[in-house]
Amino acid sequence: MPPKLTVSQNVINRLKNVHEKLAGNLYGVIHKNTLLIIGVNINDHQQDSDIINGFPTGIDIYGVVSVGNRTLEEDEVKRITGDVDVTDTPLYMSCILGPAQNVIETFFTINNQLEKTSYEIISEKDIYSQFVHIRLITELPFVSGISPQLIKDSFSNLRKQLINGQVVFNIPKTNIFLMGVECEENVLLGLTGDPTVGEICKKSTAFEEGYTSNLKKKKDVIEMDFLRMVMMKKATRDSEVDFKIHTPVVHIDKCISEMVKVTLKVDTLVIVHKHKKLVTLYSLLVESCCRFLRLLEGIMVNNVKLCNGDNSYISPLETFHFFPELCGHFITRTFIKNESEELREKTRRLLHKQLLLPLNQPLFRTGNRFIFDGDAQGGGILINPHENLNPIKNGGEIALVKGKYRYYHYCQNNMDDNGWGCAYRSLQTLASWFLLQGYTDREVPSFQDIQKCLVDIGDKPSNFLGSKQWIGSTEVNFVLNSLLNITSKILYVSSGEDMASKGPELVYHFKNHGSPVMIGGGVFAHTILGVDYNNLSGEIKFLILDPHYTGSEDLDIILKKGWCGWKGVKFWDKTAYYNMCLPQVPTCI
Template structure:
């Protein structure tokens, strides 16, 4: 039976927009005779470890050719020889058109390209079928600081994963995946359960989900993430080890030796169908760990080769999982302290081009990392409270903040700023947005940071530091520019009634920049997160995040009482003037 082909809407969108001739690889998931293409990677010079950055079970299933030249069938077949997970690799052609590109698909069956139809599948539909598994553990690593020794020791680590002494456990449960070491491969579960049943029965197993910031009007893309830890048996079981017991032999070889000793923090992702049998996860998890080790190996080898003999520059690898907009799947990258954001700019630019991602915003900086629910630490501020609001019914064009921000309001951090700190809090919300989007690594400024900045640039006298004096949109502009290197556009209106005329400006801002807006008028300051503007009737509504709230981080209460909600034009005082600070998003990678 021929494979059924479906292609992610994200892949189609990226191919539709490409205008340069290129070739690349297609990556997908195969389950129940259906191939789902979820990712692509365009060819460039040099070798790539991109497959090790994809979740396990996403493999290379074909090639893509973009351009209008005549297809070279022999060349295509030669490229497709690299596909080793299927006997019927996929070939897709993307003809560049004046209005839109034309995409066709072929399966290579018995060395003949046979045309096949395909369905386009939305991100929501993919992750209603599949579950991510996050494998976490620690492995000690010791090696001489030579290329050959590092490669050999990583190979030995991977071999150790295959010797049957590895066991996997769902945290907070007595469920263990044992492989072939027991009758049904499981301990703590009877029968032959599926991943779907695990998700239903134990909410403790599910770690997190991904809100889809790109579809504000529609449902969120919820992705169940099962967290699993890896354990190693410290005792041998009779009959499982073919080696013979013997007295230990110690060989001593004295010579100068520079060693590398690291604790590898394994944090590997895989993706499996909900109807997959839990017992079958054993091999997936082993491969997931092996794939992760290959990724770390490449990073450590690169560090050794470029440290110029100064081995103190070799540092602990850090794992970052990214879920970039327009990508539709996770990308895992390993960074070290030497990989500063500035020195990695060229590498990030290359990755954006290879994945056909936008070149005007950062997606792979440390601040862009995906934060799983189990990793959330620190101040516990609410993130994107507006996403729980019901859609507004105004009949106009809606434009909203893009990406994530934290809700800053009165009386947080054990500080009583009730009555004077609303503009400070709005500024902190704006700063958190730039940090979440990766435009800065700087922490959100405190009240002291804000006041000191204004004193340092000469805008305020020295006695302003530590005071309870208000600030406005002008000061917010100064601080963003000085601390975050962000410029802002200031819009002035002489009364609240004039806010209606600024609908087109706000629509443009949220569409093209997407950053939250600080607005100050009289003695009050607010944060604007979006606008619904009907250009025919002139009717307008504003999505407001109110910093004057003084309670706890109770999302239901905040939404019920309207501290975050849609407000009509009369929300603004017709007798007060207003200044709006619209942060402009820099173009960078």
């Protein structure tokens, strides 16, 4: 009997926006005879892509999709579903191109025949209310000769060591251990009863390293539960196991050879239903580690480099997890350090095409990486405090900053810039937005970086370095352009009373660029995060992020005291002129 079928709203949206013929795979997870299709990947026959190793373990290929002018014949479907080996009833999704909207139909392959089936569309919020992500972190020693075949052999031996039952999993800072025993059921130590993963997540607030995180959207909230685990390897044999001791035999082969010895940093994700028993996760966690090693193997094999024919080396690797909202699920990417930007951009472009993602904005640069609770994220600086404000009621068109930024303000990082550093802090907020959106990989510039930049380009004399001199919107424009290669538009207002006249231009900026705006006037600088502009009455409200705040990162105080909040035209000084720096978003990937 085929399972009940549910499909992510995100998958439906991406397929309905396709305007050309193509084919690909459908990725999903199954629980209690319900198949959830959570991802889609378009095949590119010119590239050897092993994208399945980038999905969280637990997600597998459950079917195929074709986009075109017709539904495929049964023989064609049988041929293209031949590689689907996790189910006897692979799914076939047909997306018929239409002038107004594509039409999507689904079929299960049952007894070599197509049987049409209905499907239910499910939102990301509903998906992640049912599932938990487990983040598995460990380190593994890796020793290998430097050649593609030797690297493959070494990775194969490493994976064999993981599947022999000699590894255990632990929730950090607890005595909870999950063990695998050959020919017996898994063993759970440190807990009584038979808890589910969801029950453990509810208790995880008591664990320092077990944690829960939230992804926030403008109109809705996706609550995502995470559980962190580490893997350890048994250092000794079980005392009750009888084994024979043999005299070691050593074979010596004298030759010149090169070896690589590194510590592989494993950081991988598993997705499981909340009702799954914790004790049953052992094999899934082992497979997650093995899948990650296959990902590293492919990268290492493809990037063994030869220098002058006799020296070889393997570039260091770094791994990040990404959760593009347009994608709706995690993708894990491993990067080669010091790899050329040209090659990275080529790889990103291919990934965007495979996942049916737009080609005009970065989603898989290091700045786009997902920040887990407990990870370093700008020294504890608040991210997007405005999302916790109550809705404004001005009756106009609301246009807000898009994406994430950090709230920089006076006296952070033990630096006393009270009275002179507000424009620097606003500039740092703008720079953080471009970093967190992936438009740059450069970290947010320090005060020293900002002052040195202005001296280097000839805007300021050398004695500006280390001073407490103010800067304004013009200097913010120079620094963004020089350090981040970001151009800006400057708006001039002769008086605070005229700020309402810039309502249409600010609405256009936030709708089309979405970057925060720095505004300077008189002796003060602020950051504008959005506007509510009533075109009929001319009434306007500004969403202001105030860099003059000197307290700790206390969100309640910041919101209650209005350091982040909606302000009217009277907020601006009617005797001062204002300059606004509107950073323009580049088209890139």
